[in-house]
Amino acid sequence: MSGTSARSMLRSPFVLVVGAVLTWFVAAFLVWPNLNVLIATFFPDGSFSGRAAEKLFSSQRAMKALGNSFLLAVALSITVNLVGIFIVLVTHYFRIRGSRILFLGYASTFIYGGIVLAAGYKFIYGDKGIVTSLLMKVFPDMDPGWFSGFFAVLVVMTFATTTNHMLFVASALKGIDYQTIEAARNLGASTWTILRRIVLPMLKPTLFAVTILSFLTGLGALSAPQVLGGRDFQTITPMILTFTNSPTSRDLAALLAVILGVATMLMLAVMSRLEKGGTYFSISKVSSALQKQDISNPVANVAVHAVAYLLFAVYTLPVVLIVVYSFADGAAIQTGQIALDSLTLDNYVRVLTQQSGLRPFIVSVIYSALAALIAVGGLLFVARLLQRYKNWVASVFEYLLHIPWILPSALLALGLIISYDHPNPLVGGTVLTGTTVILLIAFVTVKIPFTLRMLKASFESVNASLEEAAAIMGAKTLYVFRRILLPLVLPAASAITALNFNSMLDDYDTAIFLAHPLVQPLGLVIKANTDGAEGVQGVANTFVYTVLLMVITGVTMYLVYGRASRRGATGKRARALPPVQPMTASIPGSPVGEALDGKESAAPVR
Amino acid sequence: MRKLQTLVAAAVAVTLLAGCGGGTASPAASGEASTAPAAGSGETLVIYTNSNGEGRGEWLTTKASEAGFKIEVVGAGGADATNKLIAEKNNPIADVAFGLNNMYFSQIKAEDVLEPYEPAWAGQVDKELGDGETYWPLVKQAILLGYNSDKFSKDAAPQDWTDLWTKDEFKDRYERVTGLGTATAQLVFAGILSRYRDDSGDLGISDEGWKQVEQYFQNGSPAVAKTDLFARIASGEVDMGQMPSSIIAEREKSFKVNVETVIPSLGVPLAVEQVALVKGTEKKEQAQKFIDWFGSADVQGAWAQQFNSMPVNKGAEAKANPEVVDFFASLKQQDIDWEFVQENMGAWVEKIELEYMT
Structure with a gap:
């Protein structure tokens, strides 16, 4: 194997080409615009003032909200992993009756999120909710407002953000070599030992990546605290959004965003450190597909089944109610009074017969598809290089590519406007504002960090001996990439593309500033x-x-x-594991989910 | 592996097709909106507004096209539209902006984004409501304190905002805001803080004034996201709160509650929605004609009739809902120094968000 030092990178033409494109993109669309907006924010008259820090640190409310956001981020990193790993094991690892049905239920978080999800949980557990009313009959003394505050927010967000586990951890689990498990069992290891010593360690890169996402989701929590947090548990994001919208307070918003961003980067650094030096792929020469495991202990078996079905109910009830409520009139939704005979198609007729019709849907589908494909297509090369070459140059680029996680999307959009509203040599002397391209650029940049993290994790779990073998036999870099690596990471890449696509469909925060007036996407409508x-x-x-x-x-x-997953299911596995069910779903989960609801409550400004 | 190649090829093809689609969709689809040929897209006026919801944008597009204007309405919240106009000032995209209130427009004007223009109907409106130079008034909106009149008689109800936190019977019975991002909330505070103007006080407000704000937040019931105040009144959670005049009639009906409004002796703050020409537009003449048309008595009258609003144009009053006209005739407007408010609002919002909101 050739070295991975910065110097050795220069010898590969593949690296040079990707590097040149990457350098230009990072400079033009990540560094320059955001530097501009930060300078305009922190040095409004050319001189720096510590005003923002002083104001923030002396505000009790800001400090408490910031603390709450961090508390939630840390708590979520743990709870989402617990629930996420459990549902992945139940649907993909253990032999559980009805696991396909369970899968569909758990997958419901793929298709919705944000404020409506929080509202869905409130319909069930809130003070007028169904479950609360039932419980009140059994325990008349209980507090009808039991489901609020930190506990409620944590519960709702935990169940709402297991999307990444269901997609990526499950996909990593399928890549585990079954022979290792069999060998361990033959040596007398218990189910629990196998899980702890073999299965979970192999999932580490993916678990690290999704943990960062959970942390980020917690930091950016917006709608769940707004709906369920009550007086005692409010987070920092609403304040950031208010201050972003007010030119005189924008420095406070930027400072808060930077604080959260730095925390995310620290988390990233810790996770990268933990990840380093491990071997996360099967080293056996002939690996075989995973087979579902029986839980031998009957008590444990019953318990796992019970918990699995309980979670199923928790996951599916809100979706069912949201669909039902979408046929009710707005007053009924808000007062929680609903009668079956009052359900009509009026809402759908009103929405679908607008003058603008289907056009915004088409515009959004095209924009999101393009952005998702460009982001994943481009980053496939980048992620590969970052995983292959671990040196300071690669690290610098890796951190630069995470810039979009630091700033709220409104600030990213403002940065693009002030940087490209005049002819700029970075983009060949053209003006980008007022064109249809600028929104696409913004969409691509916003999706970079997530895409990079997940792609990198998926490259990590590719067995290095495969490419070594190919290289020894004389395969060129691109050939190895195309014929060996790409097929292996393709399932993950497709899933990321789909998630990216879905998360941009209803974007408001970016589109409001950058959309071409004649090509308005769905979010604005x-x-x-x-x-x-x-x-x-x-x-x-x-x-x-x-x-x-x-x-x-x-x-x-x-x-x-x-x-994509069906394609991955080869003959042998197809027998062991019935073809993966088409999922009824996709995104707003992830950090993404919160970004989504950001737009719903971000600008009630009228 | 062949499968993979096909897949990649297909992905590329889709991308290219989608790219073409993205490029051509605009003229084609805007051709649908009005029957004019796509080549005319150069004359499409881009209108920024926060007043496009509940069918307003579509109504305006249709009526304008009947009058020979091809327009594209771009909707955004008040603060978003303001920020967008300011951010785009070097290369403006909008030709006309309307619907934002005087506070937002004075902020936009301060950034030198507006072109002075005197509309043909300038003589039919009270110039005091705009700035008499760049932005001109269209619609009046009163920012009110409303209460559940089934629970409180007129005498038992609060007589002013300050009663909410000084009298025990109203404590925790009124909804207080959880953010100051909305224009309505900002106007409520403009109305309250203006009473305590003290140039030696913090941000131009006396300590007594800030104490009122503190009390407001301590004693109110926080608003709940995605739950309308009227829904909360209907379910008995709260009995009163802030509301703009135009929504009351419709919400009363939807939530089956009766609401009366409080007119403090000092009067109520008025938000006046304005229209203005954007500086640097390439379609200046067309944009001016549009403003002349949109603010005219006829169009404003029809708008008022359709959306139950209170037109500023005196010629349009006859067409407006007589109840609305009577209500505004009986209304006492609070005397607010808008220049003072505009200068300080950003700092007030910041202080309130940081120090008083709990």
Whole structure:
């Protein structure tokens, strides 16, 4: 193997080409615009003032909210892993009755998120919720407002953000070599030991990546605390959004965002450190596909089944209620009074017969598809290089590529505007504002960190001896990449593409600043129809759009992910493991989910 | 492996096709909106507004096209539209902006984004409501304190905002905001803080004034995301809160509650929605004609009739809902120094968010 030092990178033409493109992209669209917006924010008159820090640190509310955000981030990193690993094992590792049905239930988080999800949980566990009413009959003394505060927020966000586990951890699990497990069992290892000593360690790169995402989701929590947090548990994001919108306070927003960003980067550094030096692929010469395991202890078996089905109910009830409520009128939704005979198609008729019709849907589908493909297509090369060459140059690029995680998307958009509203040599002397390209650029950049993390994790779990063998036999870099690596990471890449696509469909924060006036995407239309000072129709429309998006994202997931995993299922596995069910679903989970609801509550400004 | 190649090829083809689609979709689809040929897209006026919800944008597009204007309405919240106009000032995309209130427009004007223009209907409106130079008033909106009139008689109800936190019977019975991002919330605070103007105080407000703000937040019931105040009134969670005048009638009906409004002796703050020409537009003449048309008595009258609003144009009053006109005739407007408010609002919002909101 050739070395991985910075110097050795220069010898490969592949590295030079990718490096040149990457350097230009990072400089033009990540560093320059964001530097501009940060300078404009922190040095408004050319001199720096410590005003923002002083104001923030002396504000009790800001400090408490910031603390809450961190608390939630840490707690979520743990709880999402617990629940996420459990549901992955139940659906993919253990032999559980009805695991395909269970899978569909757990997959419901793929298709919705944000404020509507929080509202869905409130319909069930809130003070007028179904479960609360039932419990009140059994325990008349209990507090009807039991489901609020930190506990409620943590519960809802935990169940809402297991999407990445279901996609990526499950996919990594399928790559585990079954022979290792069999060998361990022959040596007398218990189910628990196998799990702890063999299965989980192999999943580490993916678990690290999804843990960072959970942490980020917790830091950026917006709608769940707004709906369920009550007085005592509010997070920092609403404040960031308010301050971003006010030119005189934008420095506070930027400072807060930078604090959260630095925390995320620290988390990233810790995880990268933990990840270093491990071997995360099977080293056996002939690996075989995973087979489902029986839980031998009957008590444990019953317990696992019970918990699995309980979780199934927790996951599916809100979706069912949201679909039902989307047929009710807005007043009924908000007061929680619903009668079956009051359900009508009126909401759907109103939304779908607007003058703008299907056009915004088409615009959004095209933009999201392009951005998702470009981001994943480009980063496949980048992630490969970053995984292959571990030196300081690679690290610098890796951290630079995470810039979009640091700043809120409104600031990213403002940065692009102020950098490219005049002819700029970085983009060949053209003006980008007012064109259809600028929104695409923003969409691609926003998706870079997530895409990079997941792709890198998936490259980590590729057996290095495969490419070594190919290289020894004389295969060129691109040939190895195309014929050996790409097929192995393709399932993960498809899943990432689908998630990216879905998360951008209803984007508002970026589009509001960058969309071409004649090519307006769906997010702006949703906003116009749901904002109305949260009126009657507005809330009903929110539910309708959520259901419509569920349909689109469900179809995407089926087309991209469902088929990709079937392709992955080879003969032997196909017998052991029935062809993976087409998932009815996809995204708003992930950090992504919160970004999504950011737009719903970000600008009730009217 | 062949499968993979096909897949990649297909992906590339889709990308290219989608790219073409993205490029051509705009003229084709905007051709649908009005029957004018796509070549006319150069004359499409781009209109920024926060007043496009509940069918307003579509109504305007249709009526404008009947009058020979091809327009594209770009909707955004008040703060977003303001930020967008300011951010784009070097290379403006909008030709006309409307619907934002005087506070937002004075902020935009301060950034030198507006082109002075005196519309043909300038004589029919009260110039005091705009700046008499760049932005001109269209619609009046009163920012009110409303209460559940089934629970409180007129005498038992609060007589002013300050009663909410000084009288025990209203404590925890009123909804207080959880963020100051909305124009309505900012206007409520403009109304309250203006009473305590003290140039030696913090940000131009006396300590007494800031104490009122503190009390407001301590004694109110925090608003709940995606749950309308009227829904909370209907379910008995709270009995009163802030509301803009235009929504009351419709919400009363939807949530089956009766709401009366409080008129403090000092009067109520008015938000006046304005229209203005954007500096640097390449379609200046067309944009000016549009403003002349949109603010005219006829169009404003039709708008008022359709959306139950209160037009500023005196010629349009006849067409507006007589109840609305009577209500505004009886309304006492609070005397607010808008220049003072505009200068300080950013800092007030920041202080309140950081120090008083709990």
